[in-house]
Amino acid sequence: xxxxxxxxxxxxxxxxxxxxxxxxxxxxxxxxxxxxxxxxxxxxxxxxxxxxxxxxxxxxxxxxxxxxxxxxxxxxxxxxxxxxxxxxxxxxxxxxxxxxxxxxxxxxxxxxxxxxxxxxxxxxxxxxxxxxxxxxxxxxxxxxxxxxxxxxxxxxxxxxxxx
Amino acid sequence: xxxxxxxxxxxxxxxxxxxxxxxxxxxxxxxxxxxxxxxxxxxxxxxxxxxxxxxxxxxxxxxxxxxxxxxxxxxxxxxxxxxxxxxxxxxxxxxxxxxxxxxxxxxxxxxxxxxxxxxxxxxxxxxxxxxxxxxxxxxxxxxxxxxxxxxxxxxxxxxxxxx
DNA sequence: TATTGTTATACTCTATAACTATA
DNA sequence: TATAGTTATAGAGTATAACAATA
Numbered sequence: 001x002x003x004x005x006x007x008x009x010x011x012x013x014x015x016x017x018x019x020x021x022x023x024x025x026x027x028x029x030x031x032x033x034x035x036x037x038x039x040x041x042x043x044x045x046x047x048x049x050x051x052x053x054x055x056x057x058x059x060x061x062x063x064x065x066x067x068x069x070x071x072x073x074x075x076x077x078x079x080x081x082x083x084x085x086x087x088x089x090x091x092x093x094x095x096x097x098x099x100x101x102x103x104x105x106x107x108x109x110x111x112x113x114x115x116x117x118x119x120x121x122x123x124x125x126x127x128x129x130x131x132x133x134x135x136x137x138x139x140x141x142x143x144x145x146x147x148x149x150x151x152x153x154x155x156x157x158x159x160x161x162x163x
Numbered sequence: 164x165x166x167x168x169x170x171x172x173x174x175x176x177x178x179x180x181x182x183x184x185x186x187x188x189x190x191x192x193x194x195x196x197x198x199x200x201x202x203x204x205x206x207x208x209x210x211x212x213x214x215x216x217x218x219x220x221x222x223x224x225x226x227x228x229x230x231x232x233x234x235x236x237x238x239x240x241x242x243x244x245x246x247x248x249x250x251x252x253x254x255x256x257x258x259x260x261x262x263x264x265x266x267x268x269x270x271x272x273x274x275x276x277x278x279x280x281x282x283x284x285x286x287x288x289x290x291x292x293x294x295x296x297x298x299x300x301x302x303x304x305x306x307x308x309x310x311x312x313x314x315x316x317x318x319x320x321x322x323x324x325x326x
Numbered sequence: 327t328a329t330t331g332t333t334a335t336a337c338t339c340t341a342t343a344a345c346t347a348t349a
Numbered sequence: 350t351a352t353a354g355t356t357a358t359a360g361a362g363t364a365t366a367a368c369a370a371t372a
Contacts, residue, residue, distance in 0.1 A: 018240045019228045022289050027296050028201030029221065030312050031194055033319040036242045038191030040322075053338080058192065065182045072353060077181045079199045081341060086355055108348045108353040126185050133190050136321045144314055149187070151303065151311040152197040158299045159200055216361080235330060247363060249332055271330040271371045 027155070041136055045128040050121065055080060055088055060114065060122040063098060068111040070103075097121055190318070204299055208291040213284065218243060218251055223277065223285040226261060231274040233266075260284055 023029045046057055059074055066073075075085040089112065092098040097118030103109040114122070137145060186192045209220055222237055229236070238248040252275065255261040260281030266272040277285070300308060 018225055018232065018236060020225065021228045022285075023221075023224050023228070024312070025296075026289065026292050027300065027308070027312070028198070028205050028217075028292065029224075030315040030319075031198045031201055032217070032221075034315040035191070035194045035198065037318055037321050038194055039242075042191050054191075054195070055339085058186070058195075061186050061192075062181055062183065065184045065186070069181065070353075073181060079202075082354065083342085083356080084340065087339095090355095106349075106353085110354070122185075126189065129189050129191070133188075137190065137318065139317055139321055140314065144317070145190070147310065148314040148318070149190070149193050151307055151314070152193040154302055154307070155200055155300065155311070156193075156196040158302055159203075218362085233330080244364060245331065246333080246365085250362095269330085269372070273331070 037136060038133065041129065041132045045132045046125045049128075050125060052121075052125070055084075056092060057122070057125055059085075059088055059092060059112075060097060060118055061126065063112050063114050064119065064122050068101075068113055070109045071112060072109070074112065092118070200299060201296065204292065204295045208295045209288045212291075213288060215284075215288070218247075219255060220285070220288055222248075222251055222255060222275075223260060223281055224289065226275050226277050227282065227285050231276055233272045234275065235272070237275065255281070 020029075042054060042057075046052055047054075050057075055078060058078060062074060062077060063069060071085050071089060072082065074080075075082050078085075080088075089098060089100060089110075093100060096115055099113050099115055100110045101113070103111055140148065183192075205217060205220075209215055210217075213220075218241060221241060225237060225240060226232060234248050234252060235245065237243075238245050241248075243251075252261060252263065252273075256263060259278055262276050262278055263273045264276070266274055303311065
């Protein structure tokens with residue numbers, strides 16, 4: 001692929017050799033571009049080998065960290081609609097990774113918990129993601145990675161604000 | 164909603180009142196959580212008023228910044244498959260926002276350009292996103308926002324590496 | 327033979343409305 | 350009346366395979 005004009009700024013932009021003026025300050029665009037990298041890693045480490053999508057994986061991890069969460073809480077945490085959470089939990093239950101039990105204090109709510117197989121699966125996936133992301137993020141120092149996580153947290157906390 | 168146990172760490176996590184151990188170091192998860200905020204802004208400022216999705220908007224902005232890009236280049240920049248780029252360009256062409264012209268040097272490639280209406284539309288959207296994101300990111304200082312963009316760029320540049 | 331773009335098609339994911347059952 | 354969860358269904362988005370035109 002031969003080029004004719006020098007394209008100064010474009011050379012340094014992440015999106016494959018294209019200039020991005022106007023989008024440089026749009027945080028949503030920058031997040032999407034960075035996500036391309038992590039999405040590819042997820043696909044290779046989790047989606048293909050385990051036959052599991054991002055939502056399913058995140059549900060497993062959140063249930064592991066929050067035993068007996070309700071479906072409602074999961075839906076809110078993942079910004080997913082209630083009907084869809086029901087669908088995901090159906091799938092995860094059919095695969096033997098989660099179990100649903102009715103609350104004794106409020107018969108409307110479902111407590112979601114991990115099975116032994118579900119625990120094994122999520123641990124295996126988290127480990128694989130750790131390794132692969134560590135490799136891919138060699139361009140960032142440990143301090144930069146920690147800073148990035150901290151800033152993303154700070155941004156994520158803006159949810160539900162009167163923006 | 165009354166709580167019984169103290170849940171120390173969970174109190175400080177972004178995802179609505181849920182703990183996230185195991186996922187704290189997974190960059191893909193942190194990016195997804197932060198994206199919830201920008202996705203809501205995009206929906207309110209662009210998707211609903213203009214009837215335009217994220218891919219369509221990004222195509223317009225990239226075409227504006229890179230006059231006469233090819234469909235192939237757009238597909239690569241957006242991590243979208245060639246058939247889908249053709250579909251998006253069809254939609255954008257039907258709405259009168261982009262025009263396709265055949266290259267004179269290589270009759271296989273299509274040069275994509277913005278119409279006057281397309282330029283107006285993308286400028287209006289970018290401006291609306293700027294304002295809304297600025298409001299929502301009041302929790303981050305200007306220096307933090309710049310740092311965040313820089314780190315996301317650095318991460319995005321890891322695309323295609325042998326990770 | 328390789329590349330650009332397109333058509334056809336099926337699949338995944340998501341959103342809305344209406345329903346059940348509990349409170 | 351309000352809430353947790355579910356069903357039914359339509360839509361948006363994405364992927365693969367096969368094809369045409371050009372190099």
